[in-house]
Amino acid sequence: MSTKPPNVFLKKISLPFRLFFRHYPAMPYIFKWLFISSLIGVCVGSASAGFLQSLNWVTDYRENHLWLIALLPLGGLAIGLLYHYFGQDVEAGNNLLLENIHKPGATIPFRMAPFVYIGTMATHLFGGSAGREGTALQMAGAIADQFSKPFRLSESERKILIIAAIAAGFGSVFGTPLAGAIFGLEVFLIGRLKYDAIFPTFAAAIIADLVTKLWQTPHTHYHIDLVPELSVLNILYAGLAGIAFGLCAAAFSKSIHFTGSIFKSRIAFPPFRPLVGGVIVALAVWAIGTTKYIGLGIPTIVASFEQQLPAYDFALKMAFTILTLAASFKGGEVTPLFFIGAALGNALAYFIPLPMGLLAGMGFVAVFAGATNTPLACSVMAMELFGSACGVYVAIACVVAYLLSGHNSIYGKQVIGEPKHRRFISDMGKRLNEL
Numbered sequence: 018m019s020t021k022p023p024n025v026f027l028k029k030i031s032l033p034f035r036l037f038f039r040h041y042p043a044m045p046y047i048f049k050w051l052f053i054s055s056l057i058g059v060c061v062g063s064a065s066a067g068f069l070q071s072l073n074w075v076t077d078y079r080e081n082h083l084w085l086i087a088l089l090p091l092g093g094l095a096i097g098l099l100y101h102y103f104g105q106d107v108e109a110g111n112n113l114l115l116e117n118i119h120k121p122g123a124t125i126p127f128r129m130a131p132f133v134y135i136g137t138m139a140t141h142l143f144g145g146s147a148g149r150e151g152t153a154l155q156m157a158g159a160i161a162d163q164f165s166k167p168f169r170l171s172e173s174e175r176k177i178l179i180i181a182a183i184a185a186g187f188g189s190v191f192g193t194p195l196a197g198a199i200f201g202l203e204v205f206l207i208g209r210l211k212y213d214a215i216f217p218t219f220a221a222a223i224i225a226d227l228v229t230k231l232w233q234t235p236h237t238h239y240h241i242d243l244v245p246e247l248s249v250l251n252i253l254y255a256g257l258a259g260i261a262f263g264l265c266a267a268a269f270s271k272s273i274h275f276t277g278s279i280f281k282s283r284i285a286f287p288p289f290r291p292l293v294g295g296v297i298v299a300l301a302v303w304a305i306g307t308t309k310y311i312g313l314g315i316p317t318i319v320a321s322f323e324q325q326l327p328a329y330d331f332a333l334k335m336a337f338t339i340l341t342l343a344a345s346f347k348g349g350e351v352t353p354l355f356f357i358g359a360a361l362g363n364a365l366a367y368f369i370p371l372p373m374g375l376l377a378g379m380g381f382v383a384v385f386a387g388a389t390n391t392p393l394a395c396s397v398m399a400m401e402l403f404g405s406a407c408g409v410y411v412a413i414a415c416v417v418a419y420l421l422s423g424h425n426s427i428y429g430k431q432v433i434g435e436p437k438h439r440r441f442i443s444d445m446g447k448r449l450n451e452l
Contacts, residue, residue, distance in 0.1 A: 050217040053178065056164060057185050058224025061157040065189035065225065066232035068134060068156065072149060075142045076312055083308065086144035089299040093145075093291025093346060096136045100345075101287045104132045107159075110347075111151055114158040115430040118179050118205045121172050125179075129159035136347030143295070144302060144311045146337035147348025149190055154349075157186030157225075177214040180205065181221040188222035189229040192236035196398030197222040203391045207424070208435030237315055239322055239381070243372040244406040252413060254369050255379065258362065259414040262380055263421025265361055266387025269335055269354065270425035276343035287345065294344020298337060310337040314356040321359040321377040328367060331360035350427045351385060358384030375410060378403045383414035387422030390431060 079085050100108045107113065107129035117125060137152040161182030165175045180201045188197020198219040202210045245251055280290045302311060309317055310333045317334075320326060338353040362380025366373040378399060386395035392415040399411035420437055 047216065050177075051220055053164065053168060054181055054185075054217045054220035055224055057157075057161045057178075057181055057221045059228050060160050061182060061185040061221070062189045062225035062228025063232065064130070064156050064160060065153055065186065066229045066234040068137075068149070068152060069190065069229070069234050070232075071134075071138060072141060072313075075138055079142055079144060079312070080308065085142060086299050086302055086308070086311070089143040089145060090292050090295035092139045092143035093295035093344065094288055096139055096347060097288025097291045097345060099132065099136065104128065107132060107155075109430075110155055111428055112430040114154060114179055114183060115205050115428055115432075117158075117162075118176050119430070119432055121175050124165060125159050125162040127159050127163055130156040133347055137349075140341070140346040140348050141312055144308065145295070145298060145341040145346045145348065146311045146314075146334065146353060147341050147346055147350075148313065148352030148354075149349050150187060150351035151349030152347065153186040153190035154183050155186075157182040161185070173213075176211070177217050180211060180214045181217040184218040185221040185225035189225035191398070192226060192229070193398045193401040194222040194226035195219075196394045196401055197226070199397055200389075200391055200394035203394050204389060204428070204431065206432050206434040207390045207426075208433065208437065237319065239319065239378065239402050241322065241372070241374040241378045241403045241407055244375055244410070245372065247409060251371065251410075254371050255410045255413040256417050258365055258369055258371070258376060258379055259383055259417025260421055261361065261365060262358060262383035262414055263387045263418035265331070265335075265357065266354075266384045266418055266422040267425045269339070269350075269357065269384070270388050270422070270427050272335070273339045273343055273350070273427060274429070276339050277345075280344055291344045291346050294340055294346065297344075298340055301337065301340075305333075310334045313352045315352075318356050318359050318381070321363040322374040325366065325373065326360055326363045328364040331357045331364060334360060350388065354385045354388055355381050358382065371410075375407060378407055379411050379414040382411055383418040386415040387418035388425075388427050390419060390422070390424075390426055392416050392419040 107126050109116070110133065113125065133152050133155040137147065137149070140147050158179055161178055165178055170178060183204065184198045184201030187200045188194040191197070201218045201222070202214060280294065284290045284293060302308060314334060317326070317330065334353060334356045338350065342348065342350060358380035359377040361384065362376035362378070363373060366376050369376060382395040382399045386392045395415045396408070396412040400408050424433055424437065
């Protein structure tokens with residue numbers, strides 16, 4: 018039996034590890050965040066799988082029982098009462114996540130996850146026009162932030178944790194882990210990326226996507242039939258389409274904030290806002306006689322790649338989505354933005370001589386890029402969804418839409434880290450003064 022003191026024995030045992038970490042100083046960081054990101058990925062991926070499967074069931078049930086749309090006002094009232102009396106501290110949704118990245122405060126309440134899940138299910142069951150990204154991000158952020166105290170994360174590390182959670186939620190709900198990772202890095206600060214969060218973000222997004230697939234959760238597949246050879250003329254056409262997508266994104270962002278302010282100024286009691294909004298949406302569905310513009314609208318998105326749609330489809334979907342979300346129903350903006358962009362691209366095929374499927378794919382991501390100021394994530398997302406052949410076209414559309422949308426955003430707490438462009442007149446004035 019050894020008579021050496023335990024602390025001497027431990028020091029000898031740990032010496033190889035100290036030498037290893039001295040030569041590879043990044044390893045403690047990698048081990049730590051690989052473990053934390055794996056936990057986030059497993060939890061968020063499982064939550065996304067359950068959410069997506071529930072959403073598919075709710076959508077199918079509504080389409081087979083259309084009388085449920087008449088109950089949309091009551092469903093809205095129930096959502097409003099739930100948040101007003103029990104969830105005011107989590108009502109900010111995605112903006113609460115962004116705010117905690119910029120200025121970390123108290124731990125995000127876990128009840129954000131079940132509340133937004135219930136609210137989104139009710140919105141889709143009764144016929145609101147909303148998406149799923151907002152729910153996935155909020156569930157991910159609420160789940161992941163519960164690990165910040167047990168792991169004793171610093172303020173800076175907690176920011177990384179929430180960014181990784183956003184990436185995991187986005188990547189797993191759309192089946193695009195690379196785009197999810199870049200979205201998490203890109204969305205909270207316009208014009209800058211947080212490079213110390215790259216490894217946790219990619220790890221969490223990839224693991225969450227794998228876990229969602231292990232739960233056998235299907236994702237929608239899209240296909241672009243024809244991508245023409247690059248030419249100067251085709252590049253100009255892509256830029257022209259990008260202008261239309263950017264203006265559409267700016268109009269959507271401004272309209273949803275403006276309409277939301279009208280609901281808040283005209284209806285003092287918050288639960289009555291979704292009640293009134295539900296009445297308007299339900300009557301509109303009855304008046305036009307179709308459910309095409311409510312819910313996620315996945316069938317129309319798929320059709321936009323394959324057949325010519327009415328040119329007004331994007332405008333009607335925009336109107337239904339703005340009314341639904343401005344009235345405080347729960348869900349997200351992104352899938353409706355996919356619908357709006359794809360339908361607008363489909364409509365542009367009447368005027369722009371590019372293949373219809375390509376224009377639909379460009380619009381699918383470019384309107385989203387302009388509305389969220391995430392051109393890199395959206396360009397990568399297109400290549401994950403449609404294949405790399407369309408890469409140059411979608412990148413042009415996303416960048417142009419990003420520039421043309423201005424500093425508008427669907428996320429009110431998104432911060433400008435660096436302006437998109439300098440004002441030409443201001444720069445010329447400075448140079449003249451220098452002369």
